[in-house]
Amino acid sequence: MSVLRRAITWEISESEDSDHDLKSEFNCDVICQKETADSRGEPEALSLQEKPTNLPSSPAKSDSRVALSAPEACGGTPGPARKRRSREEIEATRLKAKEEREERERQRAARAREKEERKREQQRRREAAETLNSLRPENCIKSLTVCIEPALLQHDGSDILLDTLAMLEWRFTVESQRLSRSITWTRDLPQVEDGQARVEEEEQMVLVLTLADFVDVVISVKEMVDSDGEETGTVLSPLLERLNWNKVVTMLVTDFESDHWMKEYFPEQMLRTKLGMKDQDVEEVLVYLQLYKNISVVFLESWQDITNHVCAVTKALSKRPFKLLTERTELPFCVVGSWASGARVGRDGSGLRDVWVRQIQQLNRVSPAVAAAVAEAFPSPRILLQAYQNSGSEAEKKGMLAGLSVKTEGKERRVGPDISARMYRSLTAENPQLVLD
Known part of the structure; x- marks a missing residue:
């Protein structure tokens, strides 16, 4: 209240400079008073009612200047200062941006090459299909x-x-x-x-x-x-x-x-x-x-x-x-026929027994009945190899399959030592030029 009374008893100069100084001081006093009132918990309405009644000669001009006054005149808290980066940091940022740009260019070029390669591959396949179609009788x-x-x-x-x-x-x-x-x-x-x-x-x-x-x-x-x-x-x-x-x-x-x-x-x-x-x-x-x-x-x-x-x-x-x-195929001697067709193997492993039987039948003078008898006694090549490893002498390994029973057309016979020895040599021999017979 003392600040407002002092402002009323001021003499207002007719010069423009003194008027400007007066208004600046008045604005500063009003803002400081508002901050003091806020700190004391006084309502804002009370401070507004205690405004002086005797204002300068141009109240509109004075009010506008009061509204546009800056808080820095009272010594407000300044904003945080921007930290200046060093030359090494700037250079490191520039190099990182350059590397990222080069990496994007390399990826773009790689995608373009892959796209072009796919186009060429499609063109080659199309030409091969057209050539094959033109060669048909x-x-x-x-x-x-x-x-x-x-x-x-x-x-x-x-x-x-x-x-x-x-x-x-x-x-x-x-x-x-x-x-x-x-x-x-x-x-x-x-x-x-x-x-x-x-x-x-x-x-x-x-x-x-x-x-x-x-x-x-x-x-x-x-x-x-x-x-x-x-x-x-x-x-x-x-x-x-x-x-x-x-x-x-x-x-x-x-x-x-x-x-x-x-x-x-x-x-x-x-x-x-x-x-x-x-x-x-x-x-x-x-x-x-x-x-x-x-x-x-x-x-x-x-x-x-x-x-x-x-x-x-x-x-x-x-x-x-x-x-x-x-x-000009890789295996021209494999003609189309039931004997040349392979055994289908499912994802669950079904059909592996048929493959094992056909593998045994590849040996000379091995009939389907003999192959089935061997596959029944040893369902997979791994089981047969483990049996060979657990056997004692070389003679026992060669004659392991000789006593297996083979039933054909109501007759029963044995696999025999010849087929048993050839089976052993075919699964354990390391010489690719070895003649089994």
Whole structure:
């Protein structure tokens, strides 16, 4: 109360500086008084009622300045000072942030590499599946093209071949080839990275000959045989040159002049009759072409038989890539069959006894009954090995299984010392080259 009375008796100066000092002091006194009242437990309303009645000449301006006065004028408690970090701490923080950033970059790069590797693996699997699908006979035959030499179409009945190929929707072309009256096959290979299609010529070739043409071939072969295999300038020379390109040639010999063969004769006999050759001469020519030149000779009656032969070769060529792929497996000798199928083992261990029985049956001259008898006495290989370890001498170990009873078709016999000794050697031998028998 004394502070308020002293403030009322002050003389207010007309100068701006004295007015400012007065108001600052007044604000400080009011705040200090409020704090004292709070410390004494006096209500805030009482302190507000004891405000002086005589205020400066501009009460609005004075009230606003009182409201905006800062508590620091009374010496309030300052905030906590911010601790300055040392240069080593700043450098350590910078290095830690850099390491974290580099670690995030490495993780991002690793995820990108894994994603790219997964894409490449998926692409490889897709390409492998497409390649495998294209090698199947029903799809592979679509990539084959039958190339027919135009000279063959001059014979009557050649339209049977063209109509059959068109009916089967197989691709064929009529184009000139190095050997007259020949039929070859080409295969379209999968496109490479540059996008260019490649064509591969098959090694099979069919040569359609008349009886007169085959007579010239026989004469050429006889001359070659008489000259100890020396090739002369005969009609066979272009064909032999073709054979040097790893071609497998099949000669289809037929008589286009006659409507049909005589039913009482075979084609070979008909040929000998028309040529007037001895059986020994014809056989000698056929054997020479087959063994020394890899040329097969087939005697046919008509264009229908030639068409059937061409279709059979085309189907065989379509099946060849898939067969070669299946033959390149790890165990090509394991064919599909009940004896080659394995025993299924469940998660609960069911089926392990069947595996043990099949393992015993792998030994030579061990029947399923003997394997079942051994498996019944020793349900697992570990039990049998423990029995071997608990036995005394080597002879006892070899003859441990000899007395087991084997029942087959109502008869009872023993396993025998031979099988018992082989079982012991197969489970305990350390030499992988040891012959059990």
